[in-house]
Amino acid sequence: MTDFCMPSLGADMKTGTLVKWHVKPGDRLKRGDIIADVETDKGIMEIEVFEDCVIDELLLKPETEVPVGTVMAKIHSEVAKKVTEAKVPIKETAKEKHLIESTKPPVKTTVTSTPVTTDGKRLRVSPIARKLAAELGVDLTQIKGTGAEGAIQERDVRQAAALADKVEEPAIERPVEKPLETPAAPAKLPSSAEFQAGMRRAIAAAMSRSNREIPHYYLETQIDMSHPLKWLEMENQKRSIKDRILPVVLLIKATAKALTEIPELNGYWIDDRLQVEESIHIGFAISLRQGGLVTPAIHHADTKSLDELMAAMRDLIERTRGGRLRSSELMDATITLTSLGDIGVEKVFGVIYPPQVALVGFGKITEQPWAERGMLDVRSVMTATLAGDHRATDGIIGARFLQALNTQLQTPEQL
């Protein structure tokens, strides 16, 4: 028998409230089936199971709020016994809270090692200092140790944390995304001030952590969108109005395909090292009408066709606004994409959502004079930006990515 625990649906989630069970003891579930609805700061999520299993016992009553990692139900797998741990970051107790925070998708067991400085030397950090740094969100590579042979000790971490508290700027708020497509779905989310305050706090926590921990670098490039837009226009003529593909879908697919060439930007910074993810799940920033935003994942974006992506995005937006997101959608994004062009923004300088290592931003497509091969022309131009985590990658990787992105967009027929 295995414990099914309250999953962490994001680095900033500490507790969740069971809204209702979708199952009863004895039920057989397939991988991906919904076991329960859980309410978090980000709304009500549908929680999936990640292996085929049978429900033995439900331990929580609806309307109960419990910390992440609390056992919600007893289940057993009919195949083997490696049930839900496969995907849901559970099992951890409050004692190991820092682990949960830094281990978003815990699929693989990783051997943690002491942080390494930029010149490749192993940092000397005492056990208590390391524990404390994880709790306080202090970057050990930025501290000078005062212990023997420069070892970082408890007092060094406390001092750094105290210093950081003093200079901490107000949390940068992530630009809120305007709706791309607005299927008329009544917002079912509780829109109380309390809920919004909760979401604001969640965003504040994630963004403060990002700004505190991630040394961002920013790159921007101008992309000539004339050809892709023309191609899309012709493509859309073959489709009925409701099936038409929005330009942003091209951007999603091009981003995903560029990531297959430059995988270093697709993954997480966990335990002081870059963990590149094989699957490409694009977190797509979606604003909520009542304020705030979420970035649910479009799974395996690189392998989906444009039509599939369009359908997936439509569905995602609808369910996001209706508060019916699934746990995997909130946990799985390997990179975030944000597009603010629709409300006139020219360039987006994003704040990376930890533990991801990159954020791609798209601005407005405008007509601009464009000089090429000695000739002047008017083209539809868009600025694409990349915010990268400098711990994980260097600017050259980011530059190669933007180049690959441009190349992908210039051959839309292959997208």
Add this chain to the structure above:
Amino acid sequence: MNTSIQEAQPIHLTYREAVREALREALRKDDRVFLMGEDVGRYGGAFGVSKGLLQEFGSDRIMDTPLCESGFTGAGIGAALGGMRPIVEVMTVNFSLLAADQILNTAATYLHMSGGLFNVPLVIRMGTGGGKQLAAQHSHSLEGWYAHIPGIKVLTPATLEDARGMLWTALEDPDPVLIFENTLLYTMEGDISANPEPVDIDRAKVRRAGTDVTLISYSASLFKALDAAETLAQEGIEAEVIDLRTLRPLDDETLLTSIAKTHRAVIIDEGWRSGSISAEISARIMEKGFYDLDVPVERICAAEVPMPYANHLEQAALPQVATIIQTVKRMVTGHD
């Protein structure tokens, strides 16, 4: 008789007298108790502990034995199995190696070998420790070796209260108990209650509270740790001093609770460093308290040489207050 309810005045005595009082109390309370060992009767004990007891209790209960540790320890085991409560005195732990077969192969294992039928309620007292220029065959601290053995308890009373109180608790234990008396402590004087309370024999005690470092020691080293703590306090470093009291079983909880607070630990042990009780304690801290540590655990032990005879060399071989102070300062400040 004048045993009124009034508070008894504390009495002033030496550690030697405290042990003697403990022996007298046991001999009086329980007529199954008797003391045997080399020179414990007519001579009054090699260290004068049992002086006067032969006259008071007679030769049936205070027995001089031949110079044969194996023989009289074995006799003690037999007497314990036969329903008596013998106290065997071995002059120093160095000589106890002659009785090691009886202690390990018989006393410690008999309950097991008899399928749980026979306990061995035996108490063995021995002198231990250096510092009196008795040279390499009389001065070692091997109590850590005995703490290796399942089936026995190993006590190391440091204070007058423990010297006075541990013997009776040990006699009440159904299994073999070894009590190590550091011979330097025999002359230590102080006040204890005239009606001493019973003491436990399975818990360490915090003898001085502090926040910056945990000094772990036992027996005579305890006082070196306390002296060092006083000096360190004048420099603003508050050391917590723990008296292990019992080396087997070790009281992990008290140690770990202290280290969770101080994040630093120094073990002070008169035994040799390699494969010692200090090594065992350090390993346990690593196993169970690793994430509380801010600096590596340090150990201050006896030099790994046969104990020298010459005074200055003997002192150099033993843990000293100055070394403790220097070590703690280095741990706290990060440099010498």
